[in-house]
Amino acid sequence: MDNQTISPRQFMFLVILFTIGSSIIIVPGPLAAQAKQDAWLSITISLLIGLTLILFYNHMAKLMEGKTFVQATIMVFGNWFGRFILFFYLSFLFILAALVLRNIGDFMTTEIIPETPLQFTHILFLIVVIWGAYLGLEVMGRSAEMFMPWVFLLLLFFTITLAPQINVENLQPFLGEGFMPVLSTSTFVIGTPLLEMVTFLMIFPYVKDAKTKRKAWVLGVFIGGMILTLITLLCLLVLGSDLTALNTFPSYKLAQKINIAGFLEGLEIVIGIIWMLTIFFKMVVLYYAVSVGVAQFLTMDDHRPLLLPLGMGMIVLSIIAYPDVAYFETFVGDTWFPYAFTHGFILPAFVWIGLIIKSKRDKKQKDLSSHS
Template identity: 70%
Template structure:
């Protein structure tokens, strides 16, 4: 398997872009549909809960002592039961990768290139992702350092350009329907992308300086979460809660409203560039984690022979996963959160319990073994 490493800063950038990923376009709509003008509060609440979740994930990663999630689970629970758990974990990554790829296709074919077949868009984008996964996590981490400053610059320009369209009255009344809608809408962001970050335990062992890696993980979630809060708040301030809740891509719509001095218009491509870059890194991380995890599951020394076969399957699944955008919105609203909760919280809790029990047994056995060794040395000295 790849003997590569990334720095804590590169890991922070990857976490940041994984957090933004597809969420920058799809989060404002379902969150606003539930919490109305208070949706930005739901996103903030979700990020705070997500920080606790990341501490839990990093604890599991530290307990695995330099092993990926698949390696650690198989070592802890044995070849048979451990592989059953890994099968569900890897299937979650595989399905998520297919859904993220479909997000790309839906956006491109509905907003930018409507006459292009969906399959063609998927194939072209996935070829670039396969190339990134082929080069390995070190190349992915270095590339993130190149693109993050541009993403931040474009995002700041977007905020400045849209600011004349802001209407503060769109935030009124605050908590008009109480806290219940805010709490309910928070599950949207917790399900996507926070619970999905269990996948990063396939990347965590490759980070140098484990303590700094934990800090980078938390800071990456804060930075990415800040972007999601800002884009949700901006959508409500510019469009209002009603229009935000019925638009599939509200952040793209607000960029269409940019009008600087009457001649600088049509800058929605800024949002498209930000989204394409961040979702590229998210899908590349998913694809790399999936192929490396399957290779470790099958005891293969290299994940690269799996890149093209798995890619074909992901393309097929992304097309048949759901027939249209309306079906996808229903799926995200009713099904995805319980599914993500099972793999992003229930499964890690089970693994954490197994790791804790194993470590306690190991600690109990260690003193007795040391005592036996000392007794043997004393007997030899007496003899």
């Protein structure tokens, strides 16, 4: 396995880009459909719960003592039962990566290149992702550091150019549907992308400086969550909750509204590029985590030989996973949260309990040996 390391700053940028990822495209619509004008509040509630979740992951990473989730699980539960648990964890990451790949394909074939077959979009995008995962974690970290300022600048440009079209009345009445729709839709954002943060338990050990990297993870999720809140707020303020709910990709529709002095229009492709960047980083983090995880699962020294076969399987799964966008929306609304909760919280919690018992047992044995 390549012993590459990244700085806490690079790790934070990867977390921000992962949080924004495909969520920037798929989150505002379903939230507005249920929580209406209070959709932004759903994200705020989700973010508070999500930050608590990251503190749990941080504590777990501390107990893992520089090991990845795969290595720690095998260490605690042994070769057979440990691998049985890991089969579900790695399947979750692989399925998630295939779904993110499908998000890219749907977005491209719906909005940008409708004549291009879906599988070609997937293959071309995955070639770049495989190359990124092949080059390793250091290159991913440096790339995130290089692209992050551009993402921030374009988000700033996006916000400023849409400011004249903002209508504050679109957010009224506050809690018009009551608090329950807001609370029930918050599970959507907890499922996508917050519970998906369990992926970073495969990358956390390769980040330098133990104390700073814990803060970097929390800060990364907070900044990413605030960007998602901002985009959802802009969708509601400019398009209104009804139009946001009706559009499959409301944030792209929002970009089409940019009109500077009647001559600077059609800038949505620029925003499309930003989203392609954030989705690319989410995809490459997932792909790297899956390949390294499978390599450690199979006790291989290098994850690189797995990159191509995993990619071929991922393309097939992304095509057959769901037939159309409507099916995907139903799947994400009804099925994804319990699935993500099982693999993003219940499974790690089980391993966490095992890690606590092991650390207490090790401490006891240490005390006994020191006394004797």
